[in-house]
Amino acid sequence: MKFKSFTNLLWIILLLTFSCNNNDLNNYPNIVYILADDLGMGDLGCYNSESRILTPSIDELASGGMMFMDAHSGSAVCTPTRYGILTGRYAFRTRLKSGVLWGSSTPLIAKETLTVQELLKCYGYNTACIGKWHLGLGWQTLEPNVQLSENWREDNKKIDFSKPVTNGPLHTGFDYFFGIPGSLDMPPYIFIENNQPLGIADTITDTGGRKGLTVPGFEAIDVMPEITAKAVEYIEKQNNSKPFFLYFPLTAPHTPIVPNEEFLGKSNAGSYGDFVVECDATVKKIVETLKKKNLFDNTIFIITSDNGSSPHGFPINQEIEFNHNTSNGYKGRKSHSYEGGHRVPFIVTWPGKVQPGAQSDNIVCLTDLFATLAEILDNKLNPGEAPDSYSFLSALTNKATSPQKRGSIIHHSLNGDFSIREGDWKYIDAKGHGGFTLIKEFVPDDSIQLYNIANDPYEKSNIFNEYPEKVNELKTLLEKYKEDGYSREIKIPGRE
Numbered sequence: 067m068k069f070k071s072f073t074n075l076l077w078i079i080l081l082l083t084f085s086c087n088n089n090d091l092n093n094y095p096n097i098v099y100i101l102a103d104d105l106g107m108g109d110l111g112c113y114n115s116e117s118r119i120l121t122p123s124i125d126e127l128a129s130g131g132m133m134f135m136d137a138h139s140g141s142a143v144c145t146p147t148r149y150g151i152l153t154g155r156y157a158f159r160t161r162l163k164s165g166v167l168w169g170s171s172t173p174l175i176a177k178e179t180l181t182v183q184e185l186l187k188c189y190g191y192n193t194a195c196i197g198k199w200h201l202g203l204g205w206q207t208l209e210p211n212v213q214l215s216e217n218w219r220e221d222n223k224k225i226d227f228s229k230p231v232t233n234g235p236l237h238t239g240f241d242y243f244f245g246i247p248g249s250l251d252m253p254p255y256i257f258i259e260n261n262q263p264l265g266i267a268d269t270i271t272d273t274g275g276r277k278g279l280t281v282p283g284f285e286a287i288d289v290m291p292e293i294t295a296k297a298v299e300y301i302e303k304q305n306n307s308k309p310f311f312l313y314f315p316l317t318a319p320h321t322p323i324v325p326n327e328e329f330l331g332k333s334n335a336g337s338y339g340d341f342v343v344e345c346d347a348t349v350k351k352i353v354e355t356l357k358k359k360n361l362f363d364n365t366i367f368i369i370t371s372d373n374g375s376s377p378h379g380f381p382i383n384q385e386i387e388f389n390h391n392t393s394n395g396y397k398g399r400k401s402h403s404y405e406g407g408h409r410v411p412f413i414v415t416w417p418g419k420v421q422p423g424a425q426s427d428n429i430v431c432l433t434d435l436f437a438t439l440a441e442i443l444d445n446k447l448n449p450g451e452a453p454d455s456y457s458f459l460s461a462l463t464n465k466a467t468s469p470q471k472r473g474s475i476i477h478h479s480l481n482g483d484f485s486i487r488e489g490d491w492k493y494i495d496a497k498g499h500g501g502f503t504l505i506k507e508f509v510p511d512d513s514i515q516l517y518n519i520a521n522d523p524y525e526k527s528n529i530f531n532e533y534p535e536k537v538n539e540l541k542t543l544l545e546k547y548k549e550d551g552y553s554r555e556i557k558i559p560g561r562e
Contacts, residue, residue, distance in 0.1 A: 094189060094309040094443065095416065096365040098301075098352065099435070101151070101313070102345055103144070103198060103249070103320035106375030107411050108394035109335075109342050118334035118390040119342045123350035124369055124413065131367070131415030132424040132462060138487070139373050139432045140454070141478040142400060142407030142501060144249060145200050147372040147432055148315065149174055152181045152201075152238070154436030154452025156476055158548070164482030166200070168218035169248035170225060173202035173233045180451050182436050183239035186311045189443050194242040194300050195235045197293045197315040203247055203258075204233025222254050222267070222279045230261035240313075244296045246289065250317045250324075251275020255284045257292070274322025287324040289317050294348045301355045306364070314352070315372075318345050321379045335390040338380040363417045366442075370432060371410040376400040377504045397525045401480035401501025403494045403515075404525050408477050420462050428461040429487065431475045438462075476547055486544040490520035493530075493540035516540075 108114040110121045112128035140150040145166040146157030153175060160174055167174060175181065183193040205214060206229040214221045235243035244259045253276060254267040265281035272278075273286040297314050304310045318341050325340035329347065333339025349369065356362035375392035377399045385391060398404030412430060414420060437455035440447050447455075456472035477485040479500025486493050494515040499505050508526070516530035516537050530537050 094191070095419075096304070096309050096356075096361055097186070097191075097311045097368075097439065098356070098365055099151075099311075099313050099368045100349060100352070100370075101148070101197075101315040102369070102371045103316050103318060104373065104376040104379055104400055105319060105342065105345065105371035105411065106380075106392035106394065106399075106406075107371075107396070107409060108391045109319075109339075109375065110411055112413070113411055114391070114394050116391070118388055119339040120333060121342065121346040123346045123353065127349070127353070127367065127369060127415050128413045130417075130422045131413060131420050132426055134412040134414070134426050134428065134430055134458075134461075136427055137370065137410055137412030137430045137432075138475055138477065139371070139408045139410050140476065142373045142402055143480045144320075144372050145174065146478055148199075148201055150431070150433040150454065151435055152183065152313070153179050154182070154433050154455030155179070156433065156454045156478070158476070158478055158482075158484075164478075165480060167202050167248065168216060168221070169200075169246075169252040169254050170205060170214055170218050170221035171202040171216060171248075172214055173204055173237075175201055175238050177237075181238045182439060183311060183313070185239075185436070185440065185443070185445065186309075187239055187241070189445075190308060192242075192304065192308055192310040193240045193313075194310070195240045195245065195313045195315070196243070196297045196300060197245045197313075198249065198317045199235060199243070199245050199258075199315070200248045202233075203231045204237070205231055218253065219278070225254065225267075227254070227256065227263045227266045227268075227281075229263075231258065231263070232261075234258070234261055236261055242300065245293060245315075246317065249275070249320055250286050250289060251321050253278020253280065255280040255286075257281070257284070274324060286322050287326060290344055290348065291326060293317065294351055297348075298351055298355045301352065301359060301361070304359065304361060306361065309364075316345060316348065318342075319375075319379055321376065323379055335380070335388045336384055338384065338392075339388070339390065341379075365416070367415045368435075369411065369413045372432075373408060373410065374398070374400045374402070374406045377502060382504065382506050395524060397507045398499055398505055399502070401499075402505065403477060403479045403483050403485045403496065403500040404507075405519070405523065407479065407499075407501060414462060416462065426458075426461045428458060429472055429475060430458045430461070431456075431472065434458050434472065474543060474547065476544070484544055484548070486540055486547070487519070488540060488543065490518050491536060491540060492517045492519050492525075493537060493544065495541060495544060514541075 112125040139147040149157040267279040271280040393406035396405035398406035436452035437457040441457040483496035483500035
């Protein structure tokens with residue numbers, strides 16, 4: 067694309083603002099970010115000694131790096147968390163005030179919003195996204211001037227799958243993309259490579275989730291092996307001359323629960339547990355490939371989950387049957403305002419930088435990736451850039467140049483209910499759990515809720531009547547976060 071002179075000037079200003087230094091490419095670490103889909107803290111042996119699922123590869127990484135014990139997603143469901151990871155912004159600052167996007171939804175990341183991958187590209191990184199996107203795509207339609215809505219059943223019929231998407235991962239700063247549009251139970255069921263849909267979704271099938279348009283031959287059970295192979299292939303193409311960022315959002319263990327045959331019976335938690343074992347095997351392949359290419363020692367390797375485990379993937383009756391607590395004892399599950407909805411495993415290895423076997427009680431949010439990488443690159447973020455991101459580099463290495471302490475964390479439930487965590491205190495500005503109706507724990511009838519997480523990590527005692535001043539303080543702080551909006555943005559040339 068040929069830019070106008072004004073756009074070129076903005077690009078130059080942007081480069082100067084970033085203070086990029088491509089002469090130090092060999093000194094920048096590679097970054098591999100694996101985001102499991104609906105993986106619970108209690109599923110991993112390193113977090114739960116009583117887990118009924120064997121996860122030796124993830125456990126080994128935990129022993130070789132740092133486990134964060136108080137890590138959280140900004141939302142208790144898929145799309146908002148993914149938006150926060152890549153932008154350093156809470157998704158409630160967008161049009162998405164509750165719920166998630168669909169496979170046919172329009173893009174959520176605005177053209178003027180700076181992303182992690184754009185920041186890294188400015189410093190010479192190769193960037194790739196392989197796996198589940200779930201942040202909306204610029205689909206072209208069969209008829210001109212057709213506007214897609216959030217009615218996925220009707221929207222799927224309007225898409226022209228022969229044409230490239232006009233707005234997708236590559237338009238947000240990734241050099242390469244291979245994956246699926248949304249969750250593995252959301253049509254259209256189709257792979258996309260870079261901007262091009264691979265095949266025509268013209269067959270109605272049920273992959274184990276919602277019945278919808280599917281490319282002939284597409285099977286849910288094939289997706290994890292396919293994206294794993296693509297991730298391995300991508301790493302094999304990298305070398306030590308240029309750093310890379312691989313954002314690898316898995317499609318498992320989200321429903322449909324479809325572990326491949328070699329993993330059947332490998333856990334003591336049924337097919338869900340077997341699917342988690344398959345995730346662990348994927349992690350093993352990625353680590354082995356990095357080591358084979360002599361890249362592992364200069365790689366920041368992060369494993370986490372987009373939210374708590376889903377009661378759809380591992381129902382409560384199965385939890386009882388297999389004696390496996392996927393939420394690690396925390397109240398609630400995916401979609402809920404409670405800890406089980408948004409407290410997630412978060413493991414970071416970085417050989418020579420992060421002490422093996424370390425644990426951190428620092429409160430971190432998945433939005434914090436942006437500021438942490440910016441500090442590693444010695445990039446001074448401007449106001450409005452990743453406003454909800456705080457660097458946790460000092461927690462990793464104790465050698466940060468400008469240590470930052472995270473302020474409050476805002477949590478968002480499936481229904482759009484807000485809660486805020488400030489230190490030991492957590493305030494839920496709503497009645498109930500805020501998500502799916504399936505929950506085994508007691509839910510108070512009060513209109514609002516207050517918990518002291520240090521004294522009551524499992525949120526058994528609602529104490530809002532006992533601390534009215536704390537309730538008012540946190541409600542006021544929450545409203546400030548909601549009202550501020552952080553309207554200042556950096557314009558990104560080439561994203562018109």
